[in-house]
Amino acid sequence: MTDFGRCTDSLDGLSVGDALGAQFFVPGTTWPDLLDTTAPAGAWPWTDDTEMACTLVDELHRSASIDQDRLAEAFARRFEPYRGYGGGAVVILHRIRDGEPWRDVAKDAFGGAGSMGNGAAMRVAPLGAFHAGDSRTAALEAMRQAEVTHAHPEGILGAVAVAVAAAEAGWARLIRNRPTPAELLDAVTGYLVDGGVLDGVRRARRLLNASVAEAAYELGNGSQVLAQDTVPFALWVAATRLDDYPAAIRACVEAGGDVDTTAAMVGGIVAAYTGRAAIPKFWLVQREPLPQNPA
DSSP: OOOHHHHHHHHHHHHHHHHHHHGGGSTTOOGGGGGGGOOOSSOBOOOHHHHHHHHHHHHHHHHSSOOHHHHHHHHHHHOOGGGTOOHHHHHHHHHHHTTOOHHHHHHHTTTTTOOOBSHHHHTOHHHHHHTTTOHHHHHHHHHHHHHTTOOSHHHHHHHHHHHHHHHHHHHHHHHTOOOOHHHHHHHHHTTOOSSHHHHHHHHHHHTTTSOHHHHHHHHOOSTTOBHHHHHHHHHHHHHHTTTOHHHHHHHHHHHOSSHHHHHHHHHHHHHHHHOGGGSOHHHHHHBOOOOSSOO
16 A cells, blocks of 8 residues: 655654754754753754655655665655765765766675765655555565665664654554554564664664663664664664654653754654644644745
C-alpha cells in the first residue's frame, strides 16, 4: 500500500528534526531550550539529511519505485557540499557527478569495504512511510536506494531498519492501533540479518525502560557517524515516543552526538505515525523551506 501524503508527512518530520537538531551545533544552544516547545531563534537551515531525502521523495513521486541509476545521478547533481556532507560522501558524489559508475564508486569507498555510515538511513524514512503496510517492499526499496552510496552491509541494513520502522508506523496510523515499543522493534528485527545494526536493535529492545542518557550510552548517539552507532538509538527513541513528536526530538537533543541525523531518523518515523499536525507549528515555520522545483 502506498500513499504520498504519509510520505510527505514523514519528510516534514525528518526535515524539521534535521534542521532543529543542527541548531545544537551552534555554541550556547542546549537541549533545555526546547522545553515547553520553545526553540532557538532564527531560521533553521536543513542539512544533507534533508537534501538527500528530498531527492529520494522526488524519485518516489516520479515512479513510485527506485531507479538506482536515476537516483545516483540525482543525488550527485543536487549535492551541495556546504549542507554538511561527510568526507566520504563528498568523494562518492563528486565521482558519480564526474561520470563514474555508482556501483564502482560505492564499492571503492573506505578501502574497498564500502561505507557503513548512517547516510542511507538518515534519508529513508519517507520511503518507508510511502510503503506503509508493506514492510517487505519498504525493506527491498530501502536496500536499493542505500546501495547507490553504501556498499557495506551495515550501511544498507541501517536503511532497512529505519524504512521498516516508518512503514510499520504509517500502517499503525492507518489502522489506529499504536504498536507497543517492543512490537515495533520486533517488526524491524524480522527484516535484519546478523551484524551490528541487528545487535543494536536487540539491545534497544532490552532498554525500553531506560533513561535517554542510559540508552545513548549503551546504543550510541551517532557520534561515530556509523549506522550501527546511530540507528539503534533512533529506533529506541521512535519506539518509546511514537505518539509525541516534540518529546522524540527533545530526546535526540538530550542525547547529543550527531543530533541532526538522529532527529531526522526519529522525526521521519514518528511523523509517519502522528502526521504533520503533531509537529509544533513554530518549528515548521522556522525550518528552511523545502525545495519545490527540483533541479
